[in-house]
Amino acid sequence: MTQPTIVRTVAQMREHVRAWKAAGQRVALVPTMGALHEGHLTLIRLAQENADRVIASVFVNPKQFAPHEDFDAYPRGEAVDAEKLASVGCDLMFAPNASEMYAPGFSTLITVSGVSEPLEGAARPQFFGGVATVVAKLFIQSQADVAVFGEKDYQQLQVVKRMARDLDIPIEIIGAPTARAEDGLALSSRNAYLSAEERAAAVALPDAMKAAAQAVAAGSRVDEAEAIAVEALKAAGFRQVDYVEVREASDLSRLGPGPIGEAEGRILVAAWLGGTRLIDNMAVGQA
Amino acid sequence: MTQPTIVRTVAQMREHVRAWKAAGQRVALVPTMGALHEGHLTLIRLAQENADRVIASVFVNPKQFAPHEDFDAYPRGEAVDAEKLASVGCDLMFAPNASEMYAPGFSTLITVSGVSEPLEGAARPQFFGGVATVVAKLFIQSQADVAVFGEKDYQQLQVVKRMARDLDIPIEIIGAPTARAEDGLALSSRNAYLSAEERAAAVALPDAMKAAAQAVAAGSRVDEAEAIAVEALKAAGFRQVDYVEVREASDLSRLGPGPIGEAEGRILVAAWLGGTRLIDNMAVGQA
CATH class of the missing domain: 3.30.1300.10 (Pantoate-beta-alanine ligase, C-terminal domain)
Known part of the structure; x- marks a missing residue:
């Protein structure tokens, strides 16, 4: 079982991607907030079907939690996440700390009107701005050719597609069918x-x-x-x-x-x- | 006098950039709204000192004008702009129409808090959001290594620097000293x-x-x-x-x-x- 390489800086991730691309390899990104379960692993497998190399990012993004939400309580367990990624042969785990993603003075926000506004956006007004901003950063940081998101978070998938198209980010976005338990409950x-x-x-x-x-x-x-x-x-x-x-x-x-x-x-x-x-x-x- | 090649689509621009980069050449971008004068030409020359190939974009960005502002009256003259770019040996003129930049359903806005808010931002609340969005698009579209902006629009230069740093866009941003008439008035x-x-x-x-x-x-x-x-x-x-x-x-x-x-x-x-x-x-x- 190959352990995924763990990198913590954008510069390190880009070095790997540069080497892969120089070898003519196609690179996929699977953004996650960790706490990986079988649903995430199906995303990694789908990414592997669509690329030669797969990066999983593991970052609990503070900008998509409101002050009263469960940012501190959100489950974290990097060692277990790394083992699970290893079990499916993921090549690279990008696990930056908050200051690598949001340097002092950070002040940029990407908002997507329309598709962000109803449903989850109505209940959580800051949520999709935080998602669009961190996902745009991950796309630009990794320069991946393809990214895989679960259809479980369907509105997020549509927001991310709209953002990438509007900003001309050269990445293909694939929605993965929701992984479900035997009785039909979506994994989460x-x-x-x-x-x-x-x-x-x-x-x-x-x-x-x-x-x-x-x-x-x-x-x-x-x-x-x-x-x-x-x-x-x-x-x-x-x-x-x-x-x-x-x-x-x-x-x-x-x-x-x-x-x-x-x-x-x-x-x-x-x-x-x-x-x-x-x-x-x-x-x-x-x- | 070499005429610059004029392209109107992102795909065409990227073809040129891909060929240049494959040949190991460094690519610069100079974003403009046309109506080129000697001030712009000094930006092109500074770009040439910092890169092997220079793209000038010419696009009057509707998103940085408020409804009561001078969008329709803003001076346009593509043939004259192309001649001026030719006179300084600019390689490529990217002159998209509005629908190439903003496809139907476009809904993404990039805002930069702090540095955008006082001065010009106080007088024109939509202005720097429009600037940051179109400039991010131009950076991502062109995949240029370096971009040159005039210090004349000093706040714009700082907003663009902050945005590019926050979104991890791999581009160097150079501020060019303001070109002035003999008596000291800034060219505009x-x-x-x-x-x-x-x-x-x-x-x-x-x-x-x-x-x-x-x-x-x-x-x-x-x-x-x-x-x-x-x-x-x-x-x-x-x-x-x-x-x-x-x-x-x-x-x-x-x-x-x-x-x-x-x-x-x-x-x-x-x-x-x-x-x-x-x-x-x-x-x-x-x-």
Whole structure:
């Protein structure tokens, strides 16, 4: 089992990338905040299918947490992360400290209007600015040819695609299908917060989403399908539903309230089980 | 006299840059909004001293004009610009249209807090966001090794330096000393708006700035030196003085009101002669 090389500075990462590119190799980047699980490893494998070398960045980005959010509590475990990357043959782990990413006097923010604003952006107004800024930095730092993001964070994927296109960053962005447990629950670092009882109830989230998507595909009104999913979540014990919305798949503009017609849609859900907020999403369109 | 090659797409520009870099050549970029004058040509010459190949971009950026500003009236003359670039041996002119720079759905904005906020930023709140965004795009599009900006737009130079450093764009940024007419007036496209009488009075601007810089160097209080410059401008017929301020040279934080001490300063001025707003700046520090 090859250990990934761990580098902590942009200059070190660029040295590796320069050598790889000089050898004609294609380089992929998989940005993460650590706490790696099987979902992340599927991203690394997909990156390996699309490039000769794969860098995983591990950086818990302070700029995408609001003051009241769980930045300090966010799980960290670099040694375990490095082992997991080794198990799938990842070439390089880029694990900068905060001062390497944000030098004294740092004052630049990248914002993406439109696609950043609804859903997660409405609940967390600083979030996507922090994401777009750190991801642009990682793209420019690594000069990777391709980057892989999970569809689990679907809005993030669309924000990052829009940002890279708007800034002309020469990188291909691939969305990886969400890795799921056997019962259908999307894998997430935050699932660790669920009690056994909550974990059992959590399957209602993918189930409700699938039912709504099937109804829309069969020609139901979008607003009715959304309402049915909300009811199913509440019946399963979700204490609060932040949103169940069918939106256009790339710019996340609102679809409905009537039948979806020819549009390519995405159903996106955020809901609370006890103290844990779960999100998920799924493609939806006319059958 | 070699004509510069004119390209209108990012893809074409990158083809040239790729060939140059493959040949081991260093590439410089000089971003302009056209209406080229001798001041711009000194930037091209400085770029030639620092690189093997020079690209001049000519793009009147709609995003750095507010709705009431002079976007439509801003002088444009591509054929004359191309001739002037030819006269100094510039290799490539990148003259994209607005849809090449801002495709439908464009929604990304780069803002730089701190250094963007006072002076020109106070008068024109959208201005430096527009500048930082288009300049980041030009840097990323061209993948130039070095870029040259005039010190005439001193705050812009500091905003661009901060943005490039914060986003880790691998480009060296060189500030070129302001080109001046024989009497000391800084060259500017907007000087064309001055009447003969106003042009004669305009020399008071560099003179007042020099007098204030000399007073500060000799140990005068910063607030007194600024006030003397304001009075000199008014006496010379400037109808309004937007600011005369001594600030720290790189982050543009306020210096004074007492003597400047050890700080490296910059005096920056904006004032109106009739309907024309002139800006200028100069280094200032203890003698």
